[in-house]
Amino acid sequence: MSTPSLRAIHLTVNGEPQRCAVEPRRSLADCLRHDLGFTGTHVGCEHGVCGCCTVLFNREPVRSCLLFAVQADGGEVITVEGLARDGKLHVIQQAFWEEFALQCGFCTPGFLLTALAFLRDRPDPTAEEVRLALSGNLCRCTGYHTIVRAVLSAAKRLREHGGSEVPGPHSAS
Amino acid sequence: MSDHAARDAKAGTASAGQWIGRPVHRVEDPRVLAGHGTYVDDMHLPRMAEVAFVRSPHAHARLLRVDVERARRHPGVVAVLTGAEAARHAAPVRGILLHYQGMKTGPQHPLALDRVRYVGEPVVVVAAASRAAAEDACELVEAEYEPLPPLLDADSALRPDAVRLHDELEDNCILHAAFRGGDPETAFREADHIFTDTFSFARHTGVTIEPRSLLAQFEPATRSLTVWVSTQVPHMMQAVLAAILGLEEHRIRVIAPDVGGSFGIKIHVYQDDIAACLVAVLTGRPVKWVADRRESFLADIHAREQRVAVELATKADGTILGLKAEVVAPVGAWSAYPRSSVVEGSQTVRLLPGPFRVRNYAYTLDVVAQNKVITSQYRAVGHPIAAACMDGIVDLAAAGLGLDPAEIRLRNLLRRHEFPYTSITGNLYDSGSYAECLEALMERSGYAALRQEQAHLRERGIYRGIGLCCFIEITGPGAQFYGMGGAPISGQDGTTVRLEPTGKVTALIGVTDQGQGTHTTMAQIVAEHLGVDVRDVKVISGDTAATPYGGGTWASRGSVVGAGAAILASQAVRAKIVAVAGHLLEANPDDLEIRGGRVSVKGSPARSLSLGDVARTVHYESHKLPKGMEPSLEATNHYTNPIAWTFTNGAHLASVEVDVETGEVRLLKYAVVEDCGRIINPAIVDGQVRGGVAQGIGGALYEECVYDGAGQLLTASLMDYLMPSTAEVPDILVDHLETPSPFTVGGFKGVGEAGTAGAPGAVMNGVNDALRPLGARITRQPMTPERILRALRAAGK
Numbered sequence: 017m018s019t020p021s022l023r024a025i026h027l028t029v030n031g032e033p034q035r036c037a038v039e040p041r042r043s044l045a046d047c048l049r050h051d052l053g054f055t056g057t058h059v060g061c062e063h064g065v066c067g068c069c070t071v072l073f074n075r076e077p078v079r080s081c082l083l084f085a086v087q088a089d090g091g092e093v094i095t096v097e098g099l100a101r102d103g104k105l106h107v108i109q110q111a112f113w114e115e116f117a118l119q120c121g122f123c124t125p126g127f128l129l130t131a132l133a134f135l136r137d138r139p140d141p142t143a144e145e146v147r148l149a150l151s152g153n154l155c156r157c158t159g160y161h162t163i164v165r166a167v168l169s170a171a172k173r174l175r176e177h178g179g180s181e182v183p184g185p186h187s188a189s
Numbered sequence: 190m191s192d193h194a195a196r197d198a199k200a201g202t203a204s205a206g207q208w209i210g211r212p213v214h215r216v217e218d219p220r221v222l223a224g225h226g227t228y229v230d231d232m233h234l235p236r237m238a239e240v241a242f243v244r245s246p247h248a249h250a251r252l253l254r255v256d257v258e259r260a261r262r263h264p265g266v267v268a269v270l271t272g273a274e275a276a277r278h279a280a281p282v283r284g285i286l287l288h289y290q291g292m293k294t295g296p297q298h299p300l301a302l303d304r305v306r307y308v309g310e311p312v313v314v315v316a317a318a319s320r321a322a323a324e325d326a327c328e329l330v331e332a333e334y335e336p337l338p339p340l341l342d343a344d345s346a347l348r349p350d351a352v353r354l355h356d357e358l359e360d361n362c363i364l365h366a367a368f369r370g371g372d373p374e375t376a377f378r379e380a381d382h383i384f385t386d387t388f389s390f391a392r393h394t395g396v397t398i399e400p401r402s403l404l405a406q407f408e409p410a411t412r413s414l415t416v417w418v419s420t421q422v423p424h425m426m427q428a429v430l431a432a433i434l435g436l437e438e439h440r441i442r443v444i445a446p447d448v449g450g451s452f453g454i455k456i457h458v459y460q461d462d463i464a465a466c467l468v469a470v471l472t473g474r475p476v477k478w479v480a481d482r483r484e485s486f487l488a489d490i491h492a493r494e495q496r497v498a499v500e501l502a503t504k505a506d507g508t509i510l511g512l513k514a515e516v517v518a519p520v521g522a523w524s525a526y527p528r529s530s531v532v533e534g535s536q537t538v539r540l541l542p543g544p545f546r547v548r549n550y551a552y553t554l555d556v557v558a559q560n561k562v563i564t565s566q567y568r569a570v571g572h573p574i575a576a577a578c579m580d581g582i583v584d585l586a587a588a589g590l591g592l593d594p595a596e597i598r599l600r601n602l603l604r605r606h607e608f609p610y611t612s613i614t615g616n617l618y619d620s621g622s623y624a625e626c627l628e629a630l631m632e633r634s635g636y637a638a639l640r641q642e643q644a645h646l647r648e649r650g651i652y653r654g655i656g657l658c659c660f661i662e663i664t665g666p667g668a669q670f671y672g673m674g675g676a677p678i679s680g681q682d683g684t685t686v687r688l689e690p691t692g693k694v695t696a697l698i699g700v701t702d703q704g705q706g707t708h709t710t711m712a713q714i715v716a717e718h719l720g721v722d723v724r725d726v727k728v729i730s731g732d733t734a735a736t737p738y739g740g741g742t743w744a745s746r747g748s749v750v751g752a753g754a755a756i757l758a759s760q761a762v763r764a765k766i767v768a769v770a771g772h773l774l775e776a777n778p779d780d781l782e783i784r785g786g787r788v789s790v791k792g793s794p795a796r797s798l799s800l801g802d803v804a805r806t807v808h809y810e811s812h813k814l815p816k817g818m819e820p821s822l823e824a825t826n827h828y829t830n831p832i833a834w835t836f837t838n839g840a841h842l843a844s845v846e847v848d849v850e851t852g853e854v855r856l857l858k859y860a861v862v863e864d865c866g867r868i869i870n871p872a873i874v875d876g877q878v879r880g881g882v883a884q885g886i887g888g889a890l891y892e893e894c895v896y897d898g899a900g901q902l903l904t905a906s907l908m909d910y911l912m913p914s915t916a917e918v919p920d921i922l923v924d925h926l927e928t929p930s931p932f933t934v935g936g937f938k939g940v941g942e943a944g945t946a947g948a949p950g951a952v953m954n955g956v957n958d959a960l961r962p963l964g965a966r967i968t969r970q971p972m973t974p975e976r977i978l979r980a981l982r983a984a985g986k
Contacts, residue, residue, distance in 0.1 A: 039321070041321065049230075049231070050233070054224070055224075055226075055227075055228075055230075055231035056223075056224020056225065056226070057224075058228070058398075058399070058449070059230070060398045060399070060400070060482065061482040061906070061907050062481055062482060063482065063906055063907065063908065065906070065907035065908060066398060066482075066907060068398060095224065096222075096223070096224035097223070097224040097225075099223075099224075100222075100223045105219060105222060105223065109219075109222040109223070112218070112222055113214060113215070113218045113219060113222060114214065116212075116214075116215065116872045116873070116875075116876055118218060118221065118222065118704075119450075119704035119705060119706070119876055119880065120398070120399070120447075120448065120449045120450040120703055120704025121217070121218075121221035121222070121226050121447065121449070121704065122226075122228065122398045122399040122449030122450060123398050124221065124222065125224055128222070146915075147915040147916055148915075148916060150914075150915045151914040151915045151916040152914070153914075153915075154398060154907070154912050154914060155398070156395075156396060156397060156398050156450050156452070156880070156883075156884070156912070157398075157450055157704045157876075157880045158876055158879065158880050158883075159876075159879030159880045159881075159882055159883035159918055159921055159944070160879075160883065160914075160915045160918050161879050161918075161920055161921055162876065162879075163915070164915065164920075
């Protein structure tokens with residue numbers, strides 16, 4: 017069995033241009049984590065169920081474990097590291113903190129990005145709608161109760177700021 | 190449904206101090222939210238190799254031949270080890286706890302030698318420049334097996350003609366235990382009624398979202414090993430790695446960085462973990478090993494597979510006279526090392542009487558080996574089964590006697606004036622609010638209104654059920670679980686508290702964190718006892734080179750044993766602070782108070798020093814101290830529970846609706862009233878309860894590790910193994926009573942497992958309550974739609 021050849025790819029991650037050389041079978045998740053050093057995106061299953069690996073790719077939430085890095089060539093990726101600015105947490109991160117919406121934190125980046133994309137499309141959701149929108153992200157620690165509360169709280173604050181452009185409004189210190 | 194608990198939590202508990210009892214926001218969160226968590230797989234070391242495993246495709250087979258030559262030659266491969274090679278360098282382990290009389294199990298090697306005993310057992314380890322290259326090389330390994338008949342349940346494994354899983358043992362029974370307390374024969378003879386049922390619980394597993402991971406680095410010159418590992422128990426890992434790999438314990442450093450959930454899964458010693466560490470030792474290169482999700486399902490410990498036959502003897506008014514139980518617990522091919530696989534079944538039988546007044550009890554327990562992966566301790570260990578069976582049979586009795594389920598419980602639950610109470614199995618229930626929690630739960634959940642609604646909807650063919658479960662929970666054990674059985678597991682824990690020259694505080698703790706906010710709660714304890722702001726306390730944990738020797742986190746011990754040590758160390762540092770300040774202020778140390786980071790004379794706030802002033806004097810100007818006074822503002826104290834363990838209690842209510850056409854169960858409402866003693870952080874406590882409830886719901890309705898007739902695991906992915914999501918878990922109302930332990934420092938008890946203990950019983954009782962008018966009953970978990978429909982068909986519906 018011969019070693020697969022490497023392909024050069026260029027992509028933007030959190031607004032900054034990145035380049036690397038990857039095997040065709042390299043997932044975007046592994047590329048972000050190990051080739052580019054963005055370890056905030058986590059891998060929980062590698063079969064697209066747990067949602068930990070969710071990033072925004074060309075503004076849409078995707079399972080980066082199911083995307084090959086070569087498929088992201090030329091694209092724009094937002095990871096959890098792109099949310100806070102100058103040390104200030106994004107409104108959604110602040111809401112998760114205030115509502116105790118994380119425990120071990122492993123699933124949290126996936127929830128943050130899934131929720132942000134959802135709120136961009138549905139700025140004033142009911143709790144039931146939030147539950148359905150997040151049903152593709154698994155958490156084993158929290159029982160979800162406080163995650164739902166945090167997303168509803170963030171929705172309210174984002175509406176008050178007049179939008180949820182990502183990366184968007186950051187909490188006042 | 191409004192969440193009174195959340196509003197109350199924001200305000201702090203009734204007994205709140207400045208920090209203890211308050212919902213302080215977690216100090217762990219900002220870093221992790223920003224994506225800067227450091228989990229093992231985030232780490233890289235120069236020249237690091239990654240491992241993959243060839244695993245047995247057979248549940249039971251002789252391993253005749255392994256040929257790794259082609260794999261060794263594959264580009265990028267650093268090392269390959271077979272079982273025979275590993276056995277030359279790593280000692281086998283045996284999961285025996287000496288205080289379980291007569292238990293027996295075979296030796297376990299890191300890689301299979303001449304026999305494989307479960308699908309997924311590691312056979313060969315391959316280390317290569319990347320995980321992908323290692324997996325490629327694994328495909329080049331040739332292994333020849335001679336399949337043997339697999340034993341896949343207890344009955345087959347106990348037959349006299351069954352093949353023995355370990356040649357040196359006379360049979361496949363790991364432990365047989367029997368107990369008789371009081372006079373159960375007379376109790377059953379004189380009873381007005383006897384109720385009988387058999388409950389079975391399927392194998393399921395923890396499914397930590399971060400899989401097991403480790404990174405091992407060996408320095409040959411000093412024979413020192415550093416292991417970063419996603420574990421609950423760094424000091425235990427230090428001890429077992431030394432024993433297995435033949436290294437000196439004090440030259441092993443174990444570090445638990447951020448851990449992505451554990452629930453007991455990462456407290457055990459795994460064959461593949463040892464094999465990975467061995468590769469590091471033999472090659473001198475750093476070795477990373479991360480289980481993928483399929484390997485997690487195949488090789489993580491499973492739990493909860495038990496069959497429990499229960500008999501309850503009662504008077505006509507529902508008073509419990511006697512209890513009998515036969516528990517069969519098929520575990521895996523070995524008893525786990527070092528915590529054994531007999532604790533879960535033993536907890537079931539010893540805790541079955543639960544919070545009820547039971548004076549006549551007999552049980553038998555059979556823990557049996559089979560050709561599946563090992564089972565061992567997973568969150569709430571045995572308690573969910575004990576509570577589900579006892580509350581299940583009590584509900585059956587209620588129905589048979591025409592009593593409301595709450596009423597029969599209140600008749601038999603122990604009351605405050607009966608504490609301390611020694612159970613029929615010898616457990617000291619030190620304190621609790623057993624009946625009081627149920628009464629509070631009925632009020633908070635609107636029990637009466639739920640019953641009315643249920644009756645009303647039944648007339649319209651809508652089947653709702655209300656399920657109750659009252660449980661007790663062992664927390665904060667000392668050495669009685671493991672240490673006294675010979676396991677290298679600490680029953681004590683230690684904390685170092687240190688005042689830095691700036692007047693800020695550092696606390697080094699032996700207990701660990703896997704998401705439960707240990708750093709925050711320990712900072713609250715230290716801040717409260719030292720009189721500083723909680724944000725000025727930095728906590729360090731999970732490093733055997735930095736923290737005092739301790740047991741890590743398990744059996745909900747952190748807020749008992751860890752907090753106890755933190756209190757003692759904080760008090761010791763406080764005493765030193767006021768001794769120094771008293772000298773500098775020319776005041777009696779007893780007249781001094783510490784508040785907001787300043788030490789002042791009570792009543793004369795102008796006579797004060799900052800903690801920084803005190804610290805700088807000790808560190809830089811120690812000539813100003815009295816002769817003979819040690820120039821130190823640091824203290825290390827250790828603590829263990831003065832009694833075997835302390836009990837918490839609670840009551841759960843599940844309101845469910847069963848669709849009798851599809852068998853689907855919907856959870857409408859869930860409520861818990863929990864008493865975990867004095868609460869440190871109510872928001873963190875509620876999070877532990879809710880997370881535990883979600884896991885219990887998973888076990889009750891969705892989760893099962895399914896093996897086929899050949900012993901193949903069919904549920905080895907998240908597509909097949911169903912985990913509850915936001916769509917399945919309802920809002921969970923949590924409320925608390927606080928009955929401090931009269932024995933522990935601080936009065937704290939543990940809480941990490943309480944949610945899991947009560948949920949399976951509450952959900953099962955709710956489903957059966959819904960099905961009762963149709964004459965159907967289900968006592969097998971998970972209660973899948975198929976099983977519910979079968980129960981309905983069996984009742985002729």
